[in-house]
Amino acid sequence: MKASQFLISTLKEAPADAEVVSHQLMTRAGMVKKLGAGIYTYMPMGLRVIRKVEAIVREEMNRAGAIEMTMPVVQPAELWQETGRFDKMGPELLRIKDRHERDYVVQPTSEEVVTDIARQELRSYKQLPKNFYQIQTKFRDERRPRFGLMRGREFIMKDAYSFDRDQASAKASYQVMAQAYRRIFDRFGLRYRAVAADSGAIGGDLSEEFQVIAATGEDAIVYCPDSEYAANMEKAEALAPTQARAAATQAMAKTPTPGKATCADVAQLLGVPLSTTVKSLVLATDVQDANGASTARIWLLLLRGDHDMNEVKVGKLAGMEQGFRFATLAEIDAHFGCQPGYLGPVGLRQPVTVVADREVAVMHDWICGANAPDFHMTGVNWGRDLPEPDLVADLRNVVAGDPSPDGKGMLAIERGIEVGHVFYLGTKYSRAMNASFLAEDGKPQLLEMGCYGIGITRLPAAAIEQNHDARGIIWPDAIAPFTVVVCPIGPDRSPAVKEAADALYQELLAAGVDVILDDRGERPGAMFADWELIGVPHRVTIGDKALKEGQVEYQHRRDAAATRVATAEIGTFVKSRLSSATA
Amino acid sequence: MKASQFLISTLKEAPADAEVVSHQLMTRAGMVKKLGAGIYTYMPMGLRVIRKVEAIVREEMNRAGAIEMTMPVVQPAELWQETGRFDKMGPELLRIKDRHERDYVVQPTSEEVVTDIARQELRSYKQLPKNFYQIQTKFRDERRPRFGLMRGREFIMKDAYSFDRDQASAKASYQVMAQAYRRIFDRFGLRYRAVAADSGAIGGDLSEEFQVIAATGEDAIVYCPDSEYAANMEKAEALAPTQARAAATQAMAKTPTPGKATCADVAQLLGVPLSTTVKSLVLATDVQDANGASTARIWLLLLRGDHDMNEVKVGKLAGMEQGFRFATLAEIDAHFGCQPGYLGPVGLRQPVTVVADREVAVMHDWICGANAPDFHMTGVNWGRDLPEPDLVADLRNVVAGDPSPDGKGMLAIERGIEVGHVFYLGTKYSRAMNASFLAEDGKPQLLEMGCYGIGITRLPAAAIEQNHDARGIIWPDAIAPFTVVVCPIGPDRSPAVKEAADALYQELLAAGVDVILDDRGERPGAMFADWELIGVPHRVTIGDKALKEGQVEYQHRRDAAATRVATAEIGTFVKSRLSSATA
Structure with a gap:
């Protein structure tokens, strides 16, 4: 290519709304041009990068035996109603009407359409496994699109969907994709990690995110420098402490802490480490009785003052699976006789389910709210001052220095940008849409599915977040324009x-x-x-x-x-x- | 590729709604799958064809110096309001609203967006000429989508837009594209014709359609087997007859023709050739006076009984440029004192503008309605029985055997499917959107534009209409799956x-x-x-x-x-x- 026959259109200044460096540099380098909120034209220079990303993805998907097709951008609502997503999804699902006032969506992904194709095409176990993919325009009507291609509304995604006869085969298909993704990201020439991610209600370890390492990444990723262990923050397990709980050395005392409503303030006032304090989080779950009447169950979660709650882990507690909420002030008052800031597990008015984080369960001589304004209890000890917790569980985000769950060293944390995800779906969609095949025994059986995405237009932005300097972008060879x-x-x-x-x-x-x-x-x-x-x-x-x-x-x-x-x-x-x- | 690792999914029967052979065969061969009215998934077998079409188009567009970019599918309404198309276009423009109730369209083409890019990027004559293209999903909300990919709602189009400093340069850019299109269609391995098309108000010969020849084609295309002449039916000129008008040999007579309201019936009743009859078409144009009041001007168009009116040619008559309509029954009654079926130019009640087709102008002893129910006039002659027409013009579609406008033989007619169009736009869009550049003299000047489309997903359907037999499709090598x-x-x-x-x-x-x-x-x-x-x-x-x-x-x-x-x-x-x- 000769530059005179191409469009080279650089800018000295980045637009005012470009908050992140990749958005600034892609705009200044003439790679994208904003048309509307979260909607960009891929300019000639940027499109060359996108095409190279696509070509690598396509080559490796084909090599892994996936078969390319292209599903429509505009999709009739009926299929989305079959799975319930037409109603359940929020306004990020762009719902539209055609000239006859019929309902459609602009596809954010294509699980419904591909499952509809599979239930028509894959009629016998002999046709399985199959993996269909597309590289196609998607739309998510983000409430607050930003960061350029990083969180746009219209974007290009590679989405693949595997169909298998049973779980064992589905897991093998999943592994084929996970390997293909490693080859793809290796070829991009970027530093990345494949991290275990939470696989929701399905369980097992069949969900991995592919994170491009960048200091500006939105996600915290957890890894062990001495082993292969890597997971996202939601997933990374905080192991139970190996040491036993030490014996009490202090008497419990109601200690004045006027105006000190946070653990950090209390620790500072009392001149003790933050790790000797315990924070109290009051949650509620709503339970329907046989007559449909709803009663709230109140939960008290106890975490060390220097730890953060992990919502995904909490959501997996027995009794929490259907979702939880923070308790209302009225509920808190009824159970604790006190407002937040001074709550604790000692001397409750009404029974609550007390769940202690694994770390809290082995603490002695700890500090918590006294259920009285401006007071905390110090020298609190399990068994002596209050009953043992109803449940001990991993409730917290890991921190750097925690032992690695694989027992091979200590965890470290860095930031990443998610650009790929492989996920075992099981029968979630095939069940909803009755997508079955005839098994070897002649009986219909639901297809086992997996889904596998790569953010084609997000990838260049992530590459830039990782590779730039004061003068501009530094592309890896494989995806340079x-x-x-x-x-x-x-x-x-x-x-x-x-x-x-x-x-x-x-x-x-x-x-x-x-x-x-x-x-x-x-x-x-x-x-x-x-x-x-x-x-x-x-x-x-x-x-x-x-x-x-x-x-x-x-x-x-x-x-x-x-x-x-x-x-x-x-x-x-x-x-x-x-x-x-x-x- | 091994078949066991691909999706081969053939059907014995075509779906009931498949009216044309390409739709039947593409469905039976497992190339497309209908998702909704006019919305298709491109299945693996079909996508391979589409990708080959795309690759040929991309290669030749690049060779011709066009630069690829990708414009968004979902486009904010503002630009479409600038050109007025947001309001002017019919419901085939799919208008949608996002979560904030802002107006958007799903792109049917991208003149607005590319002109917006050009007015920002092309600031100096030094940057011209430029040609930008994309191969991208489009949507037209057809009232009655049908014929599979031939007239779908969602489709893939290659659209290119050229920007030039003046008309001469724009015409050169147009010719570069017209040549590239010839190379593209040659490479597809299809029989096709590049036919002159009407270029609307702009005039000149800078509009050509690329028609794939097929007996089932929707368009009639006109060509001269002995020369290069080819045009679509709208455009093809019917030359003025070379012979002079012969002298009258009959007296005019009011002849009873009870119940014979068409030229064909009259000719049969009277035992004369249809070509001796003249049909009367009554049109109206609405003229606004200075106060905004509207008055109708009534036109009588005279065509030979065996000829068809050409609406495009009629629309170019002086006074018709703003559009015309058929006259109402009341207007006809007021001017002719008779209802349709027996109208004619002899003995009008009120003045009308009489326009004779070139052929009618040289007729003698002709037959027309008598402006009396169940009567026709025979032996009618210009000058003697009625005044010479106010205007003589080419009003009709050509027929096979007409002389070629290039004087090199006789015209033939065959059917075609339009799959490409090159068009000189002039300043239509750049004027509406004030897209100007600084000319060599330092003054702002409007960009001269052209637009160039190829129906990427329509092409395979056209190829099949041309190349199939009772057993199925016969692909040319270049675009075979x-x-x-x-x-x-x-x-x-x-x-x-x-x-x-x-x-x-x-x-x-x-x-x-x-x-x-x-x-x-x-x-x-x-x-x-x-x-x-x-x-x-x-x-x-x-x-x-x-x-x-x-x-x-x-x-x-x-x-x-x-x-x-x-x-x-x-x-x-x-x-x-x-x-x-x-x-």
Whole structure:
């Protein structure tokens, strides 16, 4: 490609609404252009990146035996009503009406449509397993779209769906996808982690997120530097402490803590570590009796003052599976005789279910609210001052330094951006839509499903969050809009420069390298600034002075300075620098 | 690809709503699956065809210097309000609202968005010309979607838009596209015609349709077998007759024609050729005076009884440009004193504008309605029986045998399916959206535009309408889902058959041929029926008996019988049969 025949449109300033660096840089580099809230045109420079991402994903999906199809963007509501999602999903599901006032949705994913296809097409166990995928435009009507392509409304997603005859086969299909995803993310040339994720009600370990590591990531990911263990924060287990509970050394005392309604304030007032305090969280679940009347069950969750509650873990407690809410002030008053800030498990007015985090269960001489305004209890001890908890469970987010659940070291935490997810679905959709096949015994049986997504347009944004500097983007070779840029300096003044640049361009083109020749005639400063902003990884600069000495300059986007290379060898030199994924 | 790892899903019966052969065959061959009215999933077999169409289009668009981008499917209404199309377009424009009740459209095309991009990006004449294109999902909410992919609601279109500094340059850009389209359609391997189309108010010859020839086509296309002339029916000019008007030989007579309200009936009753009759069409235009009051102007159009009115030509008459309508019965009665069926230009009650078709203007001794029920006038002659017409014009559709407008022979007519259109837009959109650039003289000037579409998902349907037989589809090599199918007979029973099939499959794969090996173990009859229905152009059958004689069978989908080829030579033989576009 010659730059004069392409659209290169860089900006000095990022738009005011660009909060994150990838949005700023993609806009400044002319890769995307905002059309409306969360809706972007993929400009020529950006589309080249997206196409490379698509090509890698497509190649590896095909290699893994998945079969491509394309499902409609506009989908009739009927199928969505069959699974109940038409009503259950929030306004992020864009519901529309056609000219005849019939209901449709703009697809956010395609579980319903693909399950409808499967129940028509996959009639016998002999046709299984099958995996269908598409790379297609999706729409989620986010309440607050932001961060450019990171959280847009219209986006491109690769979504795959596997269909199997039984759980064992479904798990094998899942593993095939999980492996394909590792190959895909390896090829992108990004630092990433595949982390175990919560698989909801289905259980088991068949849910993994693929997280691109970036300090600006929205997600906390947990890993063990000494082992393969990695999970997202929702999933990562905080093991039970190995030490036993120590004996009480203090008497329980009602201690004045005026105006100190948080554990941190209390610890500071009393001059003790935060880890000796216990926080009280009051939740409620609503239980329907046989007549349909609803009564609330009140739960008291106890966590160490320096720990945070993990909602996913709490949601898995027996009795919580149907959902929970925070208790109302009236409910709290009825059970504790006190308002939040000074609550605790000692001396309750009405019975509540007390659940202690594993760490809290082994504490001694601890501090908690006294159920009296401006007072805390100190020196509290299980058994002596209050009954043992009704339940001991893992209720908290892990913290750095916690032991790894695989027993192989300590956990560390870093930030990531989720760009892929593999998930075992079981029969959730096939049951709702009665998608069955004839098994070997001649009886109908529900299809076992899995679903597998990659955010095609989110990936470039995540790549930039991970790979940029003050001057702009630094693309990995595999997904760069161009792999190499050839920059002649003053080709109008020097026929030799022009000729050398053209020759190198032609040589690299002939070798199948994705090269762009900057023939725009820009001055060096503006030209270099453009390419550093756009982030093309390899640059060759051809200037009159060096050329007379038989040399040109090579510089990788990460190099601090250029390297002189003999003109005759530059083609070979550049090719040797390209990552094998591109060559 | 091995068939066992793909989805092959053929049907014996076409769905009841499949009215045309392409819809029937695409459904039966498992290429598309209907999800809703005019909304189809592109199934794996069909998507392969679509991807090949896309790839050819993309390659030739890039070769012609067009630059790919992708504009959003969901577009804010504001831009569409700028050009007025949000209000002017009918319900085929799918208007939707997001969660905040803001107006959006699902794109039917992207003139507004691309013009918005151009007015931001193309600021100087130095950046021109530019041509931007996308291959993207579109939606038109057809009142009555039908014919499968031929007239769907959701479809894929390639739309390109050129931007130029002046008309001369815009016309050059138009010609570049027109040439690229010829290359594209040549590569598809279809019989097609590029026909001149009406360019609306802009004038000139800068509008061409690309029509795939098919007996079932919706459009009549006009061409000259002896020259390059080709036009669609709207555009094709009926030349003025070269012979002068002959002198009157009959006296005008009011002749009873009871119950004969059509020219055909009158001609039959009177035993004269239909071409001696003249039909009267009464139109009206509404003229606003300075006070905004509307008065109707009544027009009488006279065409030969055997000719059809051409609405586009009529719409170009001076005074008709703002649109016309058929006159009401009241208006007809007021001017003719008679109801339709017996109208004519002789003896009008009120003045009307009489427009004679060129053919009618040279007639003598003709027959028309007498403006009296159940009576016609015979022996009518211009000048003697009524004044010369106010206007003589080309009002009619051409018919086969008419002289070609280029003077090189006679016109013929065939049917076609429009799959592409190139169109010079001028400043229609740039004016509405104030899309200007700085010209060489430093002054802002409106961008000159052209637009260029190809119906990516319509093309396969058109290809099938042109290329099929009783057994199924016959794909041209370039867009076949697979180019070659290898069919082993009883590979389970004969290791030699299996081995020979595998070896040929591997040889063709290695040569880059898009080959599928049918390893499903189907019986020969079912297997051949599947591939003939699907329409793979080249088939190699490997059976035990021939193999023992050192031979296998090759059959092109159009061949009546198979050809025996030596096993050792079959790879080379097949490759030699592939069209160069594919190899």
